[in-house]
Amino acid sequence: KDQRNVIAIHCKGGKGRSGVLAACALLWTGHRKTALDALELFTFRRTINYNPELGLDGTYAHYFSKSPCNQTVEGPSQIRWVHYLEAVLYGGIDPIATNRLVLVHLILPVDLHQSKDSWYLSYSVTCNRSPVFDSRSRSGAQLHEWG
Numbered sequence: 001k002d003q004r005n006v007i008a009i010h011c012k013g014g015k016g017r018s019g020v021l022a023a024c025a026l027l028w029t030g031h032r033k034t035a036l037d038a039l040e041l042f043t044f045r046r047t048i049n050y051n052p053e054l055g056l057d058g059t060y061a062h063y064f065s066k067s068p069c070n071q072t073v074e075g076p077s078q079i080r081w082v083h084y085l086e087a088v089l090y091g092g093i094d095p096i097a098t099n100r101l102v103l104v105h106l107i108l109p110v111d112l113h114q115s116k117d118s119w120y121l122s123y124s125v126t127c128n129r130s131p132v133f134d135s136r137s138r139s140g141a142q143l144h145e146w147g
Contacts, residue, residue, distance in 0.1 A: 019073035
């Protein structure tokens with residue numbers, strides 16, 4: 001409530017990266033308990049003539065409409081990051097855990113026409129965008145050994 005306790009956050013448009021940072025700050029400090037509440041508060045504060053019926057409209061329909069729209073975080077990946085933080089804070093997910101994950105089995109739906117012909121499956125596993133395993137490498141050799 002003190003005017004000295006103000007933070008200014010801005011990016012090019014003021015609602016993408018800024019919105020993610022503001023919503024995450026609201027979650028991190030406990031001012032909001034869910035990602036949706038944090039994003040909604042950001043949208044409410046960011047929009048001059050806030051319309052509660054529109055809420056968090058991320059459909060881009062407002063680009064084709066002449067009526068005013070809510071100024072909200074629109075990028076799906078940006079919204080996803082706010083939900084990631086919620087999962088870390090309240091879902092018991094440890095983002096720094098180094099435990100091994102093991103894929104036990106994988107179920108792939110097969111169409112009728114695919115079941116008659118032979119087909120090949122290749123896959124790769126990445127960690128932090130670095131390749132860890134690639135089934136197309138020689139004999140499926142592991143590229144990097146963890147631990």
